[in-house]
């Protein structure tokens with residue numbers, strides 16, 4: 001910013017503040033507020049005041065009455081926020097989820113009104129709680145491997161969203177958080193360093209001071225969020241920058257991030273080892289995007305390797321019923337390549353390419369599980385050999401294209417022949433292992449098949465034939481409902497199962513499913529949500545968002561009428577102390593009264609049925625639910641379940 | 645580990661059964677107690693879901709009163725990091741013998757609530773689906 005522009009900027013800010021006071025003075029102060037105003041007027045200190053004054057009468061009047069925006073500037077013809085929307089479009093941001101707040105009223109107005117097709121790319125998604133907005137970004141980010149936006153209102157919105165941001169950080173979920181900042185309005189809603197509140201659990205943040213800086217920050221934020229280690233980023237946008245006249249300033253072109261992978265020589269050496277192995281194996285963890293998953297499949301097919309997958313525990317891993325996936329015909333693997341496999345699973349017979357960060361604890365808070373660890377070896381590959389058991393600290397997904405190209409060059413007709421034979425044997429062995437595994441699982445899971453309340457295994461079993469030929473995504477964390485999908489269902493899509501709440505925070509599931517529903521709505525997919533009752537009750541307004549935006553989310557309540565995990569903990573504690581095991585339900589159950597989830601859904605505009613206690617009724621109910629979500633209408637089925 | 649503990653207990657009482665068994669309990673009272681003390685929480689309302697199956701077992705812990713009482717009382721486990729992996733202690737003060745035996749009587753009424761795998765058509769469908777390989781080309 002030139003000095004000239006800087007001076008203009010300062011002048012304008014001063015003007016806007018004056019304008020705000022003027023507007024406010026005209027507003028009729030509500031009775032009882034006069035006193036507050038007198039107090040703040042008295043204390044009215046210059047800009048540098050340290051203590052945050054309570055809101056004055058005019059500010060409160062603005063918040064609670066129909067006063068016009070604090071800085072109404074009718075002369076602006078090309079507001080900065082239009083350019084911000086332009087930047088979001090360029091980067092392909094499909095959605096911006098928010099609970100409204102005046103600190104981003106300008107940006108919100110641009111999203112809904114600006115452009116040839118207003119309110120698309122991004123579409124404004126209305127949330128009833130900021131936690132839902134960020135959990136939606138988590139569900140979407142995990143399903144698609146790319147960010148959407150969550151818009152938060154200053155200090156308040158950030159704090160309501162904090163746990164959801166924290167979980168996204170643990171999960172490495174890419175998302176672009178925009179926090180509105182209005183320094184001329186209620187002081188308690190603003191801060192000099194707004195992002196500080198969440199800095200210890202975000203990957204990157206910026207507080208740009210000018211419009212060009214703001215546009216650049218949005219672009220850099222997107223790059224940061226999508227570059228390994230992926231994660232949530234925060235851009236703080238001042239109202240003044242959102243509202244400022246952009247004149248003929250041109251939106252800078254977006255440059256996607258350049259993510260480092262193996263260099264050509266290293267890729268060639270690895271390719272040779274893979275090609276020459278008699279029984280090669282590829283162990284696949286979680287890649288960044290669906291493109292990475294496709295390339296892992298391509299590599300495995302080219303080599304005729306057997307593979308392992310983490311698709312039953314989280315997104316972006318290898319299709320687990322692909323012919324190559326399983327132990328294969330023999331387990332004497334002589335070369336194993338790991339792709340984003342954690343330290344615990346690092347292959348013994350070969351290297352692992354993994355971008356998993358040594359530590360992201362840049363603030364030194366030492367969050368459990370993210371404490372500083374020794375850096376993984378990130379040295380360039382030794383010139384002669386690929387080391388066994390070594391972790392190559394590079395992004396696996398970015399390494400795959402080079403590796404595939406190197407393999408393709410080395411493939412002779414003779415090799416192709418041998419590979420095809422090996423792949424056929426692997427496929428037959430894996431098919432057999434799958435069928436045997438499923439049969440064994442069914443023998444165990446059938447206990448309680450006809451029991452009432454309904455067994456959790458029965459819910460998962462009944463669902464499978466009904467969704468098998470649909471494009472489905474299990475977006476709810478499944479561990480509290482028994483994770484019976486792991487053995488019974490095929491996880492062949494990068495988004496088949498979106499995994500646990502990354503930091504174990506309950507309340508995540510409902511929002512994450514709605515967010516996965518955003519991705520699903522655009523792509524003809526349906527969302528399966530096995531919804532635990534405790535989780536539902538933190539921010540049930542996610543149901544309204546599903547109804548309002550036509551999200552294809554089928555919620556099936558795992559209604560055990562408890563925070564059951566806690567009931568078990570309490571029973572343990574009482575038992576250990578030798579007293580009151582019959583009182584452990586106090587504070588750990590949802591009884592007296594029971595909650596009626598069908599009515600809850602109805603209140604939020606979601607069709608539903610239940611409570612169902614007879615397992616024989618499940619199939620018909622699930623069919624109705626699936627038909628509803630396929631028609632774009634969310635549906636909830638309340639099922640009274642066995643506790644575990 | 646848990647299997648070892650259970651089987652040691654089971655063997656001990658199967659072989660010895662030294663002391664005379666206390667009188668049997670009342671399953672009707674037992675039903676309420678099974679709920680109130682949270683047994684259903686890990687074993688399911690009918691003893692068939694959750695951490696440990698209580699149905700169709702010949703385990704003396706289910707079938708022998710003394711073994712059952714011993715099993716409830718002699719437990720440690722102050723720090724249940726993963727509660728479903730082990731069972732809480734139920735002391736005499738928390739659950740007197742007579743009440744415990746009511747629960748045992750109730751447990752003995754449990755019956756397996758499931759047909760054979762082969763007689764459930766749905767299970768056949770799930771098995772058939774496991775035999776299909778995924779082809780990403782499709």
Ligand SMILES: Cc1ncc(C[n+]2csc(CCOP(=O)(O)OP(=O)(O)O)c2C)c(N)n1
Nearest residue numbers: 480504505506532533534535562563564565
């Ligand atoms: C935000 C948050 N609060 C509290 C907890 C502690 N907690 C762990 S499991 C659990 C119970 C969850 O209840 P529900 O979702 O109904 O699952 P259930 O255990 O009943 O199957 C709670 C409250 C948590 N993990 N996160």
Ligand SMILES: [Mg+2]
Nearest residue numbers: 533534562564
């Ligand atoms: Mg519950």
